[in-house]
Every structure is written in structure tokens, then in C-alpha cells.
Amino acid sequence: MSVLRLPQDRVDEARPASGSGMDRVVQRRRLPRPALIAAGLAVLLAAALLFWWFAPRAGSQSVAASRLTIATVQRGTFEDYIPLRTRVTPLVTVYIDAIEGGRVEEVLVEDGTMLAKGQPIAILSNAELQLSTLARQTEVEQQINNMRAQELSLAQTRVANERAVLEAELALEKAQRLYDREAPLAAKGFVAGRQFADTTDQLRFERQRLAVVRRGRATDDRLQNSQLSQQRASTASLTAGLQLARANLDALRLRAPVAGQLSGFSIQVGQSMQRGERIGQIDSPGRNKLQAGVDEFFLGRVATGQVARIDAGGRSYRARVTRILPQVQNGQFQVELQFLGEEPQGLQRGQTVQARLTLSDPSPAILVPYGAFLNDTGGAWVFVAAPDGRSAVRRTVRLGRRNADHVEVLDGLSPGERVIISPYTGFADKDVLDLAQGKDV
Structure with a gap:
């Protein structure tokens, strides 16, 4: 039995079996383009919001x-006070300067010595000053002697004027007595008229001469008094200059101007000192004050009379603001305080003491x-x-x-x-x- 193959069958036999007859092709669906753009913008906006939220702001x-x-x-x-870091300084400090320069010949005391007022501390020498002082002294004494001679001459002139006045008064009295005797006799014809006329003229002359002598004495007295006053003033000035010259010479012997403790004194024998050079200072014994710097914020609130408390040695002491220096330097102004009553024992110059200054009540x-x-x-x-x-x-x-x-x-x-x-x-x-x-x- 023969089999008849159709053309289609031959085509099918020629194709390999792929299973395509049993599978179905499925098409992929894509989002629309506008939707994709919107989604991208949403993601960017969310990222920007997150960055803004977490990123540090400018402020x-x-x-x-x-x-x-x-x-x-x-x-x-609130306790209204300010703490002060005070520095102990002497209540009174007197500086010692060399009034005249010279060479140190002798040092009589040491630094730190307690001195009495006027006590010698060193001796200087200055040959030029000594010679000039002697020359000045001689000149002044000569001028004083000359003025005293002038005063003597004026005194002699005054005596001569007084003598002239006395003589003129005596002559006037004699002329007056002669006139008084002759006047009644001349009236009766017992005295010649010519003689009585001479007596009358002599009386008038003596009166005029006395007046002139008195005026001259008054003028001389006025001029002499003025000249004497000037001479006395000149004498006093020359004497003062002589005393000053002697004082300058005496200044070569350095003395303590006040009583107290000597400090900063370090001169040596043979050292040359210049005029006005600082050689030391004298601090008041046992009396101190406190100096402190206060922040400029409190400049308007600190006033003299305010009281500060100092705790030292297990005891409390009080001090009062006595001086305010309003000049501000490095953000601070300076105040000075003095102790009220007793001071802490053993305070030394330059020592630091803590204080508490009360500005007002709590x-x-x-x-x-x-x-x-x-x-x-x-x-x-x-x-x-x-x-x-x-x-x-x-x-x-x-x-x-x-x-x-x-x-x-x-x-x-x-x-x-x-x-x-x-x-x-x-x-x-x-x-x-x-x-x-x-x-x-």
C-alpha cells in the first residue's frame, strides 16, 4: 500500500521539531514616557528634601x-561683690634723690634699715661745688658789707639832717627872743629903726631857713626809707642765696627726709651720682595700703568709701576705698584701699592679698x-x-x-x-x- 505525501507534509518533515507549536509569544508592556519622567522628578525632589533636612544651614x-x-x-x-587681687604697698613712700651730683665717699646705712628723720645715710664729695659755693659765699658777704656801709652812710646823713634842724630851730628861737626884746623899745624910740629892721629880717630868715631844713629832712627821710627797704630786701635775698648755696653744699651729706624703712638703696663707695638721680626710697613703717585692678565694667559702680573684706590668718579685716584712678588700661582701672583699724600681721611690700569688695546689699x-x-x-x-x-x-x-x-x-x-x-x-x-x-x- 502506497502512501501519498502531500507537499505540505514534506515541508513539515523538513522542519525540525521546535515546540513552537505549543508556546505563545507574550509582548512586554512599558510605562508611558510621561509617567517615567514624573517618577524621576519625584525621586530627585525627595533626595533634595532629605539633603535640605540633614545638611547644615548657613546660620x-x-x-x-x-x-x-x-x-x-x-x-x-544675688550677693553684689567683686573679688579683688590686691597688692600691698606702703601707705606713704618718700623718694630720695641726689640734689647735687658727686662721688660716693661713704655709705652709712644698708638697704632695709629703719631710719629716723634727718639720719645721714651717705656722704658725697664734689670739689667743683665746694669751690663754687665758697666763691659765692665770698661774693655775697662782700655785697652785704657794701650795703651795710650804705646803710651807715644813710644813717649819718639822717643824723646830720636832724642836727641841721636843731640848729635852725635854735637860731629861730634866738632871733625870736631878740625881736621880742627890741620891739617894745623900738616903739618908744630907744632902738634905732635900722637895727630893729635887721632884727626883723633875721627873724624872717630863720623861719624860712627852718622850713627849708625841715622839708629837706622830710625828703631825705622818705628817700632814705625807700633805699633802706630796698637794701634790706637785697640783703635778705643775698642771705637766702648764701643759705641755699650752703644747703647745696650740705646736700652732699645725704639724709633721710622722713622716718621709715629704707628700700631700693644700693649705691657703692666710689660710685658717681648725677644730680637728681634716684638712690632709694623710704616707706612708712607699719602702715600699708592696697592697690588693685578692677574690670572696666565696674567703673561706674565702684566709689570711694565702699568697704572690702580681707581674710588673713584666720581673721577678717576691713579696708575702705580711698582713691579711684579712672584711667582704663588693658580693660582695667586702679583703686586704692586703706585698712580700717588693725592691719594683718607680717604684710610685706609687693605681697598679694585677696579681698572682697561689697558694692551693695544682697x-x-x-x-x-x-x-x-x-x-x-x-x-x-x-x-x-x-x-x-x-x-x-x-x-x-x-x-x-x-x-x-x-x-x-x-x-x-x-x-x-x-x-x-x-x-x-x-x-x-x-x-x-x-x-x-x-x-x-
């Missing part, structure tokens, strides 16, 4: 919390601990920490009085809030701080 900075000191604002009693207030942040902000603002401690925000405040422990809060802070009181170095220009926990940023 913020991350700071390790371990680097900061955070304190709590509290209500309490009063209730809101307080924040004193910190270095004040140097960066001036008390105008602070960083206030959030309750969770993860951030801090800059806040404007108003601070008042200060002492070594606390600062008075006038406005801007409430009790219980926490403030960064450590230095703001590196982030003082920021508004927000991210307080990273447990790591250094």
Missing part, C-alpha cells in the same frame, strides 16, 4: 556637647552662673539649650550685676532654662547649634 553649626558647659538658670539671692534675683560667654557676647545674648539637649538657639537677653559666681538676669531668661556658659569661640556668629551627642564634631 547653624554642629558642636560636640562634650565641649560645652551648660548651666541651669535659677532663682536665688537681693533676690534670677541668676545664671558666671562664664566665659560674657567675653564673647558682652551679656547681650546667649545660646539657650532645647529641653531635649539636642540643639541650642541664640536668644537676646538683658543681664545686670555680676560677681565671681553669678550674673543677674534682668530679662530674656526664666528659671529652669539651660544656657551654654562656656566660650562661644568658633560659633559666635551662628543662630542655631546642633549639639551632637557623644562625638566631637
Whole structure:
């Protein structure tokens, strides 16, 4: 039996079996292009939001919390005082200068010696000064002698004038008696008229001569008194100059101007001293004062008469502000204090003593601990920490009085809030701080 193959069958036999007759081709579906673009934009926006959220802002900075000191604002009693680091200085210091220069011939005392007023401490020599002083003394004495001779001459002139007045008065009296005798006789004709006329003329002459002599004496007395006054003034001036010259010569013997303890005295025999050169000083014995530098912030609050307390040797002493030097140098001004009553024993010049100056009575207030942040902000603002401690925000405040422990809060802070009181170095220009926990940023 023969089998008839159709052409189609031959074609099918020629193809290898692939199983394509049993599988169905499935077409892949793709999203529309607009949907793909929208999805990409959404991813980019989400990434930008995450970067904005976690990236540091221009006004913020991350700071390790371990680097900061955070304190709590509290209500309490503010003690208005300032601590002073005072320096002990003598109450009175008198400096010793060489009035005249010279060579040191002898040193009579040592540094640290207690001196009495006027006690010699050293002897200088100056041959040129000694010669000039002797010459000056001779000149002055000669001028004084000349003026005394002039005074003697004036005195002799005064005596001569007085003698002339007496003689004129005597002559007038004689002429008056002669006139009195002849007048009645001339009236009766017993005295010749010519003789009586001569007597009358002589009387008139003696009167005029006495008047002239008196006027001359008055003029001479006035001129002599003026000249004597000038001569006496000149004599006094020359005498004072002579005494000054002798004093300069005596100044070569150096003496203590006041009683006290000699210090800074280190001259040696043979040393040449210049005029006006400082050779030492004398400090008041047993009396001291305190000098201290005070921050310029307190310039308007410190006043003379305020009392400071000094604790020394287990006892408390009091001192009063006696002088304020308002010139500010290096952010401080100087004050001087004197002890009220007894002083601590054993105080030495230059010793440092701690004092506590009271400015006003204690009063209730809101307080924040004193910190270095004040140097960066001036008390105008602070960083206030959030309750969770993860951030801090800059806040404007108003601070008042200060002492070594606390600062008075006038406005801007409430009790219980926490403030960064450590230095703001590196982030003082920021508004927000991210307080990273447990790591250094």
C-alpha cells in the first residue's frame, strides 16, 4: 500500500521539531514616557528634601556637647561683690634723690634699715661745688658789707639832717627872743629903726631857713626809707642765696627726709651720682595700703568709701576705698584701699592679698552662673539649650550685676532654662547649634 505525501507534509518533515507549536509569544508592556519622567522628578525632589533636612544651614553649626558647659538658670539671692587681687604697698613712700651730683665717699646705712628723720645715710664729695659755693659765699658777704656801709652812710646823713634842724630851730628861737626884746623899745624910740629892721629880717630868715631844713629832712627821710627797704630786701635775698648755696653744699651729706624703712638703696663707695638721680626710697613703717585692678565694667559702680573684706590668718579685716584712678588700661582701672583699724600681721611690700569688695546689699534675683560667654557676647545674648539637649538657639537677653559666681538676669531668661556658659569661640556668629551627642564634631 502506497502512501501519498502531500507537499505540505514534506515541508513539515523538513522542519525540525521546535515546540513552537505549543508556546505563545507574550509582548512586554512599558510605562508611558510621561509617567517615567514624573517618577524621576519625584525621586530627585525627595533626595533634595532629605539633603535640605540633614545638611547644615548657613546660620547653624554642629558642636560636640562634650565641649560645652551648660548651666541651669535659677532663682536665688544675688550677693553684689567683686573679688579683688590686691597688692600691698606702703601707705606713704618718700623718694630720695641726689640734689647735687658727686662721688660716693661713704655709705652709712644698708638697704632695709629703719631710719629716723634727718639720719645721714651717705656722704658725697664734689670739689667743683665746694669751690663754687665758697666763691659765692665770698661774693655775697662782700655785697652785704657794701650795703651795710650804705646803710651807715644813710644813717649819718639822717643824723646830720636832724642836727641841721636843731640848729635852725635854735637860731629861730634866738632871733625870736631878740625881736621880742627890741620891739617894745623900738616903739618908744630907744632902738634905732635900722637895727630893729635887721632884727626883723633875721627873724624872717630863720623861719624860712627852718622850713627849708625841715622839708629837706622830710625828703631825705622818705628817700632814705625807700633805699633802706630796698637794701634790706637785697640783703635778705643775698642771705637766702648764701643759705641755699650752703644747703647745696650740705646736700652732699645725704639724709633721710622722713622716718621709715629704707628700700631700693644700693649705691657703692666710689660710685658717681648725677644730680637728681634716684638712690632709694623710704616707706612708712607699719602702715600699708592696697592697690588693685578692677574690670572696666565696674567703673561706674565702684566709689570711694565702699568697704572690702580681707581674710588673713584666720581673721577678717576691713579696708575702705580711698582713691579711684579712672584711667582704663588693658580693660582695667586702679583703686586704692586703706585698712580700717588693725592691719594683718607680717604684710610685706609687693605681697598679694585677696579681698572682697561689697558694692551693695544682697537681693533676690534670677541668676545664671558666671562664664566665659560674657567675653564673647558682652551679656547681650546667649545660646539657650532645647529641653531635649539636642540643639541650642541664640536668644537676646538683658543681664545686670555680676560677681565671681553669678550674673543677674534682668530679662530674656526664666528659671529652669539651660544656657551654654562656656566660650562661644568658633560659633559666635551662628543662630542655631546642633549639639551632637557623644562625638566631637
